[in-house]
Amino acid sequence: MKLLVIGSGGREHAIAWRLASNRRVQKVFVAPGNAGTALEAGLENVAITAIPALIDFARRENIVLTVVGPEAPLAAGIVDEFKAAGLRIFGPTRAAAQLEASKDFAKQFMLRHGIPTARYASFTRADEAREYVERQGAPIVVKADGLAAGKGVVVATTVGEALAAIDLMLGDRKLGEAGARVVIEEYLDGEEASFIVMADGTHTLALATSQDHKRLLDGDQGPNTGGMGAYSPAPAVTPVLHGRIMREIILPAVNGMTKDGTPYVGFLYAGVMIDKAGHPRTLEFNCRLGDPETQPILMRLKSDLLDLIEAAMHGTLDRANAEWDRRSALGVVLAAAGYPNDPKSGDAIEGLPAPTDDCRVFHAGTRLVGKTALTQGGRVLCVTALGDPLRAARSRAYEAAQGIRFAGMQYRKDIGYRAMRRG
Ligand code: AMP
Ligand code: GLY
Numbered sequence: 261m262k263l264l265v266i267g268s269g270g271r272e273h274a275i276a277w278r279l280a281s282n283r284r285v286q287k288v289f290v291a292p293g294n295a296g297t298a299l300e301a302g303l304e305n306v307a308i309t310a311i312p313a314l315i316d317f318a319r320r321e322n323i324v325l326t327v328v329g330p331e332a333p334l335a336a337g338i339v340d341e342f343k344a345a346g347l348r349i350f351g352p353t354r355a356a357a358q359l360e361a362s363k364d365f366a367k368q369f370m371l372r373h374g375i376p377t378a379r380y381a382s383f384t385r386a387d388e389a390r391e392y393v394e395r396q397g398a399p400i401v402v403k404a405d406g407l408a409a410g411k412g413v414v415v416a417t418t419v420g421e422a423l424a425a426i427d428l429m430l431g432d433r434k435l436g437e438a439g440a441r442v443v444i445e446e447y448l449d450g451e452e453a454s455f456i457v458m459a460d461g462t463h464t465l466a467l468a469t470s471q472d473h474k475r476l477l478d479g480d481q482g483p484n485t486g487g488m489g490a491y492s493p494a495p496a497v498t499p500v501l502h503g504r505i506m507r508e509i510i511l512p513a514v515n516g517m518t519k520d521g522t523p524y525v526g527f528l529y530a531g532v533m534i535d536k537a538g539h540p541r542t543l544e545f546n547c548r549l550g551d552p553e554t555q556p557i558l559m560r561l562k563s564d565l566l567d568l569i570e571a572a573m574h575g576t577l578d579r580a581n582a583e584w585d586r587r588s589a590l591g592v593v594l595a596a597a598g599y600p601n602d603p604k605s606g607d608a609i610e611g612l613p614a615p616t617d618d619c620r621v622f623h624a625g626t627r628l629v630g631k632t633a634l635t636q637g638g639r640v641l642c643v644t645a646l647g648d649p650l651r652a653a654r655s656r657a658y659e660a661a662q663g664i665r666f667a668g669m670q671y672r673k674d675i676g677y678r679a680m681r682r683g
Contacts, residue, residue, distance in 0.1 A: 262321055263288045263566075264306075266314065266338065267329030268297075270593075270624040270642040271551035274558040275327060276303050277620075278565040285566065289321065295609075295633035296623025296641075311338050315345045325350065327569065331548050334526075335361035335407055350569050352526040352547045356517055359524070359545040363412075363443040364405045366545050373516035375509055377542040380445035386430040389442055393422045399447035404429050406438030410486045410600070415447065450535040451678065452543065453494050454553045455505050458568060459514045461523035463577040465568065466506065468560055468584045469497040470553040471678065476600065478674045485600045486639060489675030491590040491650060492556040495682045496534060505532055505540050513545065525572060529553075555622045555644045556589035587618075590653040591644035592661050592675050596625060596635050597668020603637040607667040613660050618646040621660065635666050650679055 261284055265276040273296045276288045280302035290297040291314060293305035308314055311333065318326060326342060328334055328351035337354035351357075358365040363382075370377045382405070383389035393400060402425040404412030412435060416422035422444075429439030453471050457464045472490035476482035497505070509530050517524040529546035549557075558565070562583040571580035596603040603625070612621055612633065625638040643661045647653030654676045661671060 261324040262286055264314070264318055264321075264323045264326040265290045265329060266326065266333055268292050268294050268624075269329060269551050270622040270639065271549055271554040272329035273297050273300070273622040273624070274555045275329060275549070275565070276300070277622075278558050278561065279327065282564055282566040289317075289323070291317070294623045294636070295626035295628040296621070298628045299633075311336065311341050314338070315342060315347065318342070318347050319345070324348065325566075325569070327351070329548065331357065331360050331407060331546065334547050348573070350526060350573060352524055353522065355522040356524045356526070357547040359513070359517070359528075360547040361407055362405055363403050363544070364441055367443055367445075369513075369516060369520070370542060373512045373519075375512050375516070375542055376540065378446040378448050380443050382441060382443045383430070384441045386426055389426045389430060389444060390423055392444055393419055393426065396444075398422060401445045401447055402426060402429070403443045403445065404435045404439040405441035405443060406435075408435045408438040410484065411435065412438060413484060415484070448533040448535065448541055448543065450533045451496050453497050453532050453534060454490070454550045455497070455510065455530045455532050456549060456553065456557070457510055457528050458572045458577060459524045459526060459528050460572040460575045460577040461518060461525050462514075462575060464506075464510055464514055464528075465572075465577045465580055465582060466502070466510070467582065468492045468557050469494040469502065470550065470557055471496065472550060472553050473672060473675055476672075478672050483600055485595070487550070487552045488593045488595065488672045489591055489642075490550070490552045490556050491588060491653070491676045491679060492553070492560055493588065495679050501534065501538060501540060505530065509540060509542050551624075552591045552593055552639070552642045555591040555642045559589040559620065559644050559646055560585040560587070585646060587646045587648040588650035588653045589644060589646050590650060590657050590676050591622070591642045592657045592671055593639045594641040594643065594661060594664060594669050594671045595639050596637050597670065599638055599670065604668055605635055605637045607635045609633045609635060609640070609664065609666045611663040611665050613663060619656050619660050620644055621664070640666065640669070650676055654680075
């Protein structure tokens, strides 16, 4: 059978690679893909992004199943449109994807269903938002309501910074429609973890735990990014905490979506802040797998990804079981010069190692020109390795990273430090 994966990041490279390992799968198309998916055995890129063209392609090629990587096509309703065309696709509908696509929707949803999260207020008028911030004081968090490709959240340490964010979003409309409404919320302190499950509308299956590093620079300094590295498992998510997150966040969310008439089928990602007393609170929901969390998570997946997705589509996740490699996995993102504000493109990438059983380089911002992989902005590669303990995975990933070269390559040297500090 032939499958189709939508997207072009490291997450999609990892999803397509895993799907291609199923014996029933003859080929996995990736639309639009990157240099890594162009070079990987069993995968083929197709240069299409528009939904109607994807539907035509899926029909023409007899695609048995389409898996959607990023949030933008989900929020645009790709699942609804494929289904209306009689095509099988895995991911939440447009209505369900609002959990990520509108922060205001997500906050109201959490309030309605008793899911722990930061206190908030939402605004469309700059003067009211400014007044609220001045009353609340700092630190405080200003978020664009809509999808803003990782640029929509400002964790302000001063009132001035928060006011500047409000002016940018509501005043100057620098984020367009995404910033036409802002959610302003209480600053939560603690340790962040990524909790990702598969949901079939009724049941859920938790994937291995993970943590990413959102800031650009070592020691969690510098601007927020899409994620500079990740590892799995996350020791911060103890078995007790795992149970609490399932009971207090994930199950009420999946049940709540069903009660509200928009059942959730797909990957569901809760960004969770764990405070000093060990209480989990929800920072956000994403309607997809995390990037780069997916790369270490799928390196560890021993079960068949296609079987799990099919169980989710048949509503039988309660009978599915995911087996994980006992080793840890860690991924280091190699980003382009100027990332995240003004990333550079078009530089040749050298020294890419051949994949082994315990180390693979997933591509993100790359494209193939002839036989050469060129950088294409943003996060370029994610070097991902398995090892036991985590320290061994980390050494292996960094060793491979050190052999790779492109102009202005930047990466964090301390991925996994929180987990290692725990010993
Ligand atoms: P979000 O897209 O809502 O997850 O926000 C991006 C990042 O901003 C999160 O991963 C956190 O690191 C940070 N963040 C978001 N909301 C809060 C909050 N209420 N308190 C502290 N940090 C936050
Ligand atoms: N790594 C964070 C995200 O995928 O949203």
